[in-house]
Amino acid sequence: MTVSVAAKLRNKSRAPKFLLAVPAIIWYLVFFALPIAFIVLYSFGAKDTTKLLPVDLSKLSTNSYSAVFDETFFKTFRATLRISIVATIMCVVIGLPVAYFAAFKVAEKWKAIILAAVVVPSFTSFLIRTVAWRIPLAPNGTLSKWLIDLGFIGSDGIQVLETATAVQIAIVYNYLGFMILPLFVALDRIDVRMREASKDLGAGRLATFFGVTMPLAGPGIIAGVLLTFIPMCGDYVTATVLGGAKGNMIGAMIASQFSGAQNWPLGSAMAILMIGAVLLTLIVGAAIFWVFPRVAILASPLVQLVRRKMHEREENKFRSEKIQTRVKRELLSKLLGVWTVLVLVFLFVPILLVILHSFNAGSSFTIWSGRTSVKWWGELFDGAEMLGVLIRFAVLIGIGILAQSYFKNKSYVARSVKVWITTGAFAVALIVNGLITNWYRTIFDFAGIGDAIRNSFIAAFGATVIAVIIGGMSGVALARRPGGWTKFFMATVFLILVTPEIMDAIALVTWFPRIKDVPLIGVIFSSGWGPFNGGINKLWVGQSLYASAVVTLIVRARLSGLDESLEEAAGDLGAPPARAFRQITLPLIASAMVAGGLLSFALCLDNAVISTLLSEAGSTTFPVALLGATRSTIKPFWGVGAVLLFVVTLGALWFLAVILRRGGDSASKIAATFTGS
Amino acid sequence: MSNEKKQLKMLAPEGFREKLSRRAFLQGGTALAGFALVAAACGSSDGDSADSGEATGEGLATGDWSRVINQSSGTLAMYTWGDYNDPELVGALAASTLNVTMKVDYYASNEDLITKLATSGGASGFDIVVPTGPYIPQMIEKGLIQKLDKSLIPNMVNVDPNYLAQAWDPTNDYSVCKNWGTTGYFYDSTKISKELTTWQDFIDTCMGEASGNCAVIDAAPNYAGMWFWANGINWNTEKPEDLDACEKFLVEEFAQHIKAFDSYPSTKLAEGAYSIAMAWNGDARQAYTRIEEAGGNPEDWKWVLGAPNTELWMDNYCVAAGAPNAEAAHAWINWDLIPEVSIKDLQYHGYHTGMKNMSTLITEVAPDLVKGDMIFFGDDQVATMQTQVITPALDRLIDILNKSKAKAGG
Structure with a gap:
């Protein structure tokens, strides 16, 4: 009796099921569904450059679609899919041994180091790393000259730049980290006893790998494929920087329809067909994934026969060759280790080149003049101001560290406070310096790099806050208040995830001029009210879409693993829902929100495609400014700017890792946090 | 005397x-x-x-x-072509002389500029923009740029009258010449044996000796213009048969030989990426420095002004409609005309x-x-240069460029 009363009370106290997801629903409606709907509409219009927005919607037709199916454009579609599929497969092939090595073959400490080495390059500007590939690949470059001298290649040098091969190399490079991390997390979660059981039951190493490890790692592979394949399809930076005419990809072509050719209908049609192509490829991929094991089963009697025979043979040899097997196994470990080292070198080469070329004395970043110069770095230390800034930083952080060690053993200070002292000092130093000086602005004032770095952080921070709030709430709602709305909402989230960035970008860029017609939000945006001023607000919107979808999924996954009994218990003990949420639910999802926030922040900080189309004079971020510079000659000071941005980002990451480690997380757990699993 | x-x-x-x-x-x-x-x-x-x-x-x-130097204050945002002002003028010097902090962003084409201004609904935040002459009428019509306050630009008297009162803005109410240039090409004489002098030579070389190793400017009028000039057709032609022939040749026969559509090839020339490239004269001139830095021999490279005809383009300072700091924009324009x-x-x-x-x-x-x-350039050379006129044929030219890009990728 009492139980049912309590349950009734609980139900009464519940608001409508999807209430927590309302902010996300409104956000996605206004900034995703409606803009995309307009793209769909545009795709049936006609180009009319006499209008301010160059689309004539008076006579709708499907002309644009038939133009896309024209053989010439279709080729670029095929080339894009080919490059993306090949790159995804290569990422799996290159990344799997690394993840396997890190997960099974090394000690905990080394795991952390390998993972850090995989993650760190991803936090250097995506664009500068891509540009850096021009250095080793240049036909007149140093590497090329060595190879010619050694007689490996002809006198023309390395002929890779401005081809699809260059794009292929760089795209694998750019996305490899996003493949290795989820693979590692999935492999690391596999209970070693499963593998041992498989071996005890007589399975060979290969059989164990394909029969036990791979199926268990399946979700990781799927996550990795989604994290790499979809962005690759929409990638336009890599193709623009390295591809030339032969390595053109559809993302660049769509972008050029919108700005260069002012042909919005054709661009819209291309974008819609592109989403279709991405979805189709994923479906085909999923079908292969589904069919393959089932087809393999057909051959199972044969396999078992072979396996039994092999097993017998192994049994016979077992004792005599035990030592040999161990040698073999060690050899395998060594090979995996060598492979991992090679992959890490591959990941770091462009970054080292960026650092080296920031000391280039010449007038171009990519062309090594043969002489070093500190003139670009010297710009940073121009005058006493920089010194003052450094001193303030050192003093404040020093005080933070001292205070932390002083309070270390004092029980009257809560542990949670202690952890934040140094971080707090860093933040205070950043704010103090920002308020009393203009130091960031004077960094390469002629190129606006200081401002661009500042804008990048403001934009990424704002977008992350939005993503964490709306993503977190809808994640909770999905896990705790499922209902009829869940399917629609999940479909929207999935659609946001698979929509290539360039499509969001064009949808928003064509949507913002119309936004003033939307009640409330339109007023906020068009009147430039409060924080929604100066163009940064558009970047928050654009960058928050993908990020919030990621946070939603992470939070939902975290909560669906835990049943609701804790919250219910709190309710039974008389806690009102708000309190139960604050004291029970929030702590449960905190780590998932941190993870989601971190991933969002990294993605937003590097965002070039959406930001380039949406940015205005006051909101140019580092990637936007650098993309602008790639249109003519990139000067060496961009290297300095990229290194600066890298150092600041790394500092932030390091603090976070320290906090997580203080919390007692292992390297694997930290990695899991970083990938949001 | x-x-x-x-x-x-x-x-x-x-x-x-x-x-x-x-x-x-x-x-x-x-x-x-x-x-x-x-x-x-x-x-x-x-x-x-x-x-x-x-x-x-x-x-x-x-x-x-x-x-005259007009002092000003605040932030001045300029949206312009890549690498288009001496960074020393833009940075500390602008701050000390004009008292403005400069922000410079870059676009790759006039259409990029127009799209950015049009989609921000007059709130792009840019003060100065630098469109090419023929695009100015449509920008005026769409309300993207505002009238200049000529009383704030007394230094306009320093501009040669030859470069004022152009067809696109006969009274210079909206624009004033920033600089002008022309188009030609640049090639490595160690890789290309023939002496090249005309656009026809350029086309032949790209399809022959330098096939797969040539770059063209990523702008529809220039790309199509190359063929028109080579064939003695005015590049502003609107005749369907000219446009059809141009499309047929460039898309079907020429595109497959192109290595890149690149409007600023100077750095990439120095990297060794191309052996011949269509280029604007200033960019080609910068290539000499870059080639020297890369350890190459600048003497090996030859600049050819397009012949028998080529273009004359003029980029102009304009003040964007809704410019947050129009006063500083005028101050900058006035200063740059010293x-x-x-x-x-x-x-x-x-x-x-x-x-x-x-x-x-x-x-x-x-x-x-x-x-x-x-x-x-000498008077005889300038006489061979033609200014672009925006006609309905431009859409067709853009179409030709797009199709060529798609074709070149195959």
Whole structure:
């Protein structure tokens, strides 16, 4: 009796099921569904450059679609899919041994180091790393000259730049980290006893790998494929920087329809067909994934026969060759280790080149003049101001560290406070310096790099806050208040995830001029009210879409693993829902929100495609400014700017890792946090 | 008169050169030097004009040069073409002389610029934009740029009348010439055996010896223009048969040989990515420096002005509609029209800035200018240059470029 009363009370106290997801629903409606709907509409219009927005919607037709199916454009579609599929497969092939090595073959400490080495390059500007590939690949470059001298290649040098091969190399490079991390997390979660059981039951190493490890790692592979394949399809930076005419990809072509050719209908049609192509490829991929094991089963009697025979043979040899097997196994470990080292070198080469070329004395970043110069770095230390800034930083952080060690053993200070002292000092130093000086602005004032770095952080921070709030709430709602709305909402989230960035970008860029017609939000945006001023607000919107979808999924996954009994218990003990949420639910999802926030922040900080189309004079971020510079000659000071941005980002990451480690997380757990699993 | 001229010429340059040595210029003494110059130049006014190599024939004297510097304040945002102003002018010098903090962003085409301004609904935040002449009428019509306040730009008198009152803005109410240039190509004579002189040579080489190793400018009018010029057709043609023939050739026969659509090939030329590239004259001139830095031999590279015809484009300073700091925008434009400032920019980007008495200015302010033949063109050369006119055919040209890009990728 009492139980049912309590349950009734609980139900009464519940608001409508999807209430927590309302902010996300409104956000996605206004900034995703409606803009995309307009793209769909545009795709049936006609180009009319006499209008301010160059689309004539008076006579709708499907002309644009038939133009896309024209053989010439279709080729670029095929080339894009080919490059993306090949790159995804290569990422799996290159990344799997690394993840396997890190997960099974090394000690905990080394795991952390390998993972850090995989993650760190991803936090250097995506664009500068891509540009850096021009250095080793240049036909007149140093590497090329060595190879010619050694007689490996002809006198023309390395002929890779401005081809699809260059794009292929760089795209694998750019996305490899996003493949290795989820693979590692999935492999690391596999209970070693499963593998041992498989071996005890007589399975060979290969059989164990394909029969036990791979199926268990399946979700990781799927996550990795989604994290790499979809962005690759929409990638336009890599193709623009390295591809030339032969390595053109559809993302660049769509972008050029919108700005260069002012042909919005054709661009819209291309974008819609592109989403279709991405979805189709994923479906085909999923079908292969589904069919393959089932087809393999057909051959199972044969396999078992072979396996039994092999097993017998192994049994016979077992004792005599035990030592040999161990040698073999060690050899395998060594090979995996060598492979991992090679992959890490591959990941770091462009970054080292960026650092080296920031000391280039010449007038171009990519062309090594043969002489070093500190003139670009010297710009940073121009005058006493920089010194003052450094001193303030050192003093404040020093005080933070001292205070932390002083309070270390004092029980009257809560542990949670202690952890934040140094971080707090860093933040205070950043704010103090920002308020009393203009130091960031004077960094390469002629190129606006200081401002661009500042804008990048403001934009990424704002977008992350939005993503964490709306993503977190809808994640909770999905896990705790499922209902009829869940399917629609999940479909929207999935659609946001698979929509290539360039499509969001064009949808928003064509949507913002119309936004003033939307009640409330339109007023906020068009009147430039409060924080929604100066163009940064558009970047928050654009960058928050993908990020919030990621946070939603992470939070939902975290909560669906835990049943609701804790919250219910709190309710039974008389806690009102708000309190139960604050004291029970929030702590449960905190780590998932941190993870989601971190991933969002990294993605937003590097965002070039959406930001380039949406940015205005006051909101140019580092990637936007650098993309602008790639249109003519990139000067060496961009290297300095990229290194600066890298150092600041790394500092932030390091603090976070320290906090997580203080919390007692292992390297694997930290990695899991970083990938949001 | 002649004697007087000589005397003045001997006196004036010393004063000029001393005060205008790069160093002094950079140390923020522009304003002072400027005023000193007014005094110095006034004395020499009559003498120099007769000596002027420019074909103005107006007898406008150096003494009429205006060097007014409008002080301003706040942030000035310029949206312009890549690498289009001397960074030294844009940075600390702008702050010290004009009292503005500059922000510069870059676009890759006039259409990019128009899209950015149009989609932000007059709130793009940019103050100065630099469209190419023929695009100005549609920008006026769409309300993307505002009328200039000419009283704030007294230095407009320094601009050679030849570069004012152009067809797209006959009264210069909206725009003033920033600089102009032309199109040609640049090739490695160690890789290409033939001596090249015309657009037809360029096309033949791209399809022959340099197949798969050539770059063309990523702009529809230039790309199609190359074929029109080679075939003696005006590049502003609207005749369907011309456009059809152009499309047939460029898409079906030519595109497959292209390595890249690249509007700024200078750096990539130095990297060794192309052996021949269509280029704007200033960018090709910069390639010489880059090639030297990369350890190549600049002497191996040859610049060819497009022939029998080629283009003449002019980029113009305009003030964006809704500019947050229109006053500073005018101050900048006015400042950049001071002859010495203009010449400093010219030395950096390598395009003719349209100043009066250009040859005198160069001898006096920039005597060590190299490759001047890639900046200044003789009357006979200028006579072969055609200005673009925006016609309905432009859509067709863009279509041809797009199709060629798709074709080149195969």
